[in-house]
Amino acid sequence: MKVLKFGGTSVGSVNNINQVISILEDKSKTDKVICVVSAVGGITDKLLNVGYLAQSKNNDYKDAFIAIQRSHIKLIEALIPKKNKEVITYVETKLKALKDLLDGLYLINELSPQTSDKLVSFGELLSSYIIAETMKSRGIHAERKNSQELIVTNSDFTKAEVIYKATNTNIKTYFKSANQDITILPGFVSKSNLGELTTLGRGGSDFTAAIVAAALKVKQLEIWTDVSGMYTANPKLVKHGYPIKRLSYQEAMELSHFGAKVLYPPTVQPALDLNIPIHIKNTLKPDEQGTVISTETETTIVSPVKGITNINDIALLTLQGSGMVGIPGFSKRLFETLAQEKINIIFITQASSEHSICFGIDIKNADLAKTAIDTAFENEISLHKIDPILVEDQLSIIALIGDNMKNFQGISGKMFSTLGKNNINIRAIAQGASERNISAVINKNDVKKALNVLHERFFEVKTKQLNVFIVGIGNVGEKLIDQIAQQYNFLKKKLKIDVRIIGMANSKKMIFNEDGINLNDWTAQFHFAEKSNLQGFFNKVVDINLRNSIFVDITANEGVSNWYDDYLKQSIAVVACNKIACSGTYENYKKLQDLSLSYNTPFLYETNVGAGLPIINTLNNLIASGDKVTSIQAVLSGSLNFVFNNFSDRTNFHDTVKRAQFEGYTEPDPRIDLSGIDVARKILILARENGGSMEIENIDNQSFLTQTNLESSTVDNFYKTLKTEEAHFQKLYASAKANNCQLKYVAEYKNGKAKVGLREIPEGHPFYNLEGKDNIVMFYTERYPEQPLIVKGAGAGADVTASGLFADIIKIGNK
Known part of the structure; x- marks a missing residue:
């Protein structure tokens, strides 16, 4: 039968x-x-x-x-x-x-x-x-x-x-x-x-x-429902959840109790008493295997966790007070009071100090429970031996379930560190002596993210999903999107990283798709997009609340950089080619570094110096390995290098700068490059990475521009002054040519001081043959005292800058 x-x-x-x-x-x-x-x-x-x-x-x-x-x-x-x-x-x-x-x-x-x-x-x-x-x-x-x-x-x-x-x-x-x-x-x-x-x-x-x-x-009981068994996690919330082939009775009861709605907990007991297997099947897909619940279970080497589940609409109540310590009977009275009101306790934990008892119940019973408990302990409350019951709502319980978890070390550590890295605050923790269930109380708004990040940690070991939010869709932004689309399959297959772009914004509009924006037609989606604003973009990123979120700033906007601390406080990684944050006040630079450390959230800005070149990374590796950098000499402006490599007595300076801007080597406002402030910012960042606490005002900026150039009020006016001051620039070129030198805009850092300015570089110097838009950095250290460690390559351009941003994103994925 x-x-x-x-x-x-x-x-x-x-x-x-x-x-x-x-x-x-x-x-x-x-x-x-x-x-x-x-x-x-x-x-x-x-x-x-x-x-x-x-x-x-x-x-x-x-x-x-x-x-x-x-x-x-x-x-x-x-x-x-x-x-x-x-x-x-x-x-x-x-x-x-x-x-x-x-x-x-x-x-x-x-x-x-x-x-x-x-x-x-x-x-x-x-x-x-x-x-x-x-x-x-x-x-x-x-x-x-x-x-x-x-x-x-x-x-x-x-x-x-x-x-x-x-x-x-x-x-x-x-x-x-x-x-x-x-x-x-x-x-x-x-x-x-x-x-x-x-x-x-x-x-x-x-x-x-x-x-x-x-x-x-x-011989067997079959439960037919609308899903193909009990899943590793709720498939409505975790798209990568999949049916569990076999579960023990105890695992099934734990999963059922903690929200797996395909099975009602008391169902298991009559079958368990007689060892009758329970087979959960999908009515609409009867040929699928489903889940078998019996005395037998299966354990994989990959993870002893069998499922991750949750209960929503939880209220957390805390009875606490110094009068509880060492006094027997408080727990008995508390639980008898709840039992008399027919209130079921879902979750319970007590500190070893006996100072408090914390328990979770259904939110609909919270008011009744508070009234009953405050009445039962009215005398103790009036004598200030204990506090009135504390009620917290808007909470949920998440739980890891698995018979064999007790035989694997570090499960709790992995669970809590994974939640912490994604800014999921844990309000309370409980674990039974059987170690079959590890439970945590969290904010209900974090449930979806928590389930997904834990599922990724314990069941999707081979693939890590990165959720990217980009502000700044100009030349560099478009190149980055193209590179992500081009490398998507490679990254997923070879590096086990699933990079999805969830949000994009330019100065006018912003678009979002929680499942990932289709990168084949993303430009068309901007036609119907909502109006862009930084507060709205931040709110949306926080509301979507996805694991492994990364905010990418591809602007030169100070307003955007002012939001970095807000993202870091939400445990959202920041990747930036915008130099303003790291070259602003030292106080702000230090604050961002501290936030990154405090929230264990990456703040990466390799492209601040040298576009896609690993300059900051090389410097940090030298310092981390115990080396001491004694001086830095560098050509850090691809745009200025391009300009002086193409300027001569057969061209004019105005046209050369125009060409550099047209080909995307300068900022939209070329005065930022030509005034030397961009190079000053870069050497300042390197100085700070080396431990210096200097400000931009401490950089000796020896400008090659004339006073007329510097006093120009607009970009158009600036270009006009380049024409009127052509003789000045030709004089600079003539001097270098007469000395058999090349003009290079050089940044130097030594003995805690930094300066930038145009230099005549003699033949034979490493800077002399620097071509096109290339950058070069020479690190003199205790280990490299005479022959410096050199990083050289393209230091400007949309492609290489985008690749530097992409490398930072991948670095976060590999962390």
């Missing part, structure tokens, strides 16, 4: 019911089948709601009843031939009884637990009847048996306790003589030993199936 249970979704539509019937027919070919069914999907909630409306004297209960009536009549009309009028008559009679009950509730203005049980029982009684009659109408040998005639309980309404001796006798007696191929049983419903209608509690249809399976000692 086989026992199958189908949930509300499985019987929630005509197509689904037909699928259920198909499964039952196939199963009945080899053995007799008992099928337990839930109410039609959503009906139980609707019955509770319509009862509440009637009790509240809200006339809307009539419309709510009509909706319930209509949904059942439509099912009959679609499933059963019209000639079977007796089916409609029977259902209409049952529905009239429901309407009479509701009218009574409206009149007496009271909905007792006993009446509530009678009210909600209509759901299963109707669904089971309709399914059984549908099968009969198709010539299938099926009968419906009312579970209220089989399952005997006490009178604890809404969640009655089963009297197993009488129940087992009834089930065995009935099925011993039943000769139909398929028996349909309504789940959830029962009857007390006094003949009162009772229910087994929400999720009780699973329980009904387990009771029947245990009474008949079947």
Whole structure:
């Protein structure tokens, strides 16, 4: 004999019911089948709601009843031939009884637990009847048996306790003589030993199936639902979650208790007592393997964690006070008070100091619990021995589940460090001595991120997802997007990094897609985008709340750089080619470094100096390895190097600068490059990375521009002054040529001092043959005292700057 249970979704539509019937027919070919069914999907909630409306004297209960009536009549009309009028008559009679009950509730203005049980029982009684009659109408040998005639309980309404001796006798007696191929049983419903209608509690249809399976000692119990088993994490929140092939009974109960809704926790116990395997299957995908729950389990070397789950809408209550220390009986009184109010405790932890007891309950019971506890401890509170109960809401519990976690070291550490790195604050922690469950209370807004980041840590070891938010979609931004799109498959396959761009913004508009922006047509999406603003962009990044988030600044805007500290405080990594933050005040530079360290969040800005060249990284590696940098000599402006490599007595300075700007080697305002301030910022950043605490004013900036150039008020006016001052620039070139030298704009740092300026570089010097837009940096250190460590290469241009930003993003992914 086989026992199958189908949930509300499985019987929630005509197509689904037909699928259920198909499964039952196939199963009945080899053995007799008992099928337990839930109410039609959503009906139980609707019955509770319509009862509440009637009790509240809200006339809307009539419309709510009509909706319930209509949904059942439509099912009959679609499933059963019209000639079977007796089916409609029977259902209409049952529905009239429901309407009479509701009218009574409206009149007496009271909905007792006993009446509530009678009210909600209509759901299963109707669904089971309709399914059984549908099968009969198709010539299938099926009968419906009312579970209220089989399952005997006490009178604890809404969640009655089963009297197993009488129940087992009834089930065995009935099925011993039943000769139909398929028996349909309504789940959830029962009857007390006094003949009162009772229910087994929400999720009780699973329980009904387990009771029947245990009474008949079947070889396996099948639970059919709308998912393909119990998942490693809720697939609605974690897209990479996947079905678990095998679970132990204990693991299944833990997962069920902590929110895995495909199984009702008490279901497991009758099956566990007799070692009856439970097979969870997908009604809509019957060929998929599903999950088997039994005494056997499977453990992978990759992770001993079997699942990650959560409970939402939790209130955390704390009883604390110095008067609790060393005084016995506080816990007893506390829990007795909650028990008297029938409040279930979901989570509990107590500090070893005995100064406080912290426990989690359903948020709907929070006010009742506070009132009851404050009343019970009124005397102690008045004497200031303990504080009034503290209630915190907007919380959820997340839990790691696995039988074998106790045999693996560091599971808790991995869990909490992973949450911490993603700015997920833990309010309370609990772990049983069995080490099968590690639970933590967190803000409910962090649940999705927490589940995903933990799933990635314990189940997706090979792939790390990076969620990127870009501000500044100019030449460099477009190149970065192209590079990410081009390398996406390579990174995922070779480096196990999944880089997704979630948000983009230019100066006018911004777009977001939590699942990742399609990089094949991202420009078109800006046509319908919302207006861009920095506050709105930040708020959206925080609200989306994704793991491993990275903010990328590809602007030269001070306003954007002012947001870095806000991102770091949210544990959102910052990658920037914008030099303003690191070359502003030393106080701000130090604050960002400290925030990065405090929140364990990367702040990377390799492209601040030398675009894609590993200049900052090389300097940091020298220092980290114990070397001491004694001086730095560098050509750090690709734009100025391009200008002086192309300027001669056969060209004019104005046209050369124009060409550099056209080819993207200068800032939009070329005065930033030509004034030397850009180079000054770069050597300042290197000085600070080397431990210096200097300000930009401490840099000796020896400008080669004339006073007229420097006093220009606009970019256009600046270009005009370049023409009028052409003789000045030709004089500079002539002097260098006469001395057989090349003009290079050089930055120097030595003995805690820095300067920048135009220099005549003689032949044979490493700077002499520096071509095009290239940069070069020479590090003189204690290990490289005479022959410096040299970093040389392209130091400007959209492609190389984008590649430097991309390298920083990948570096975060590899961390």
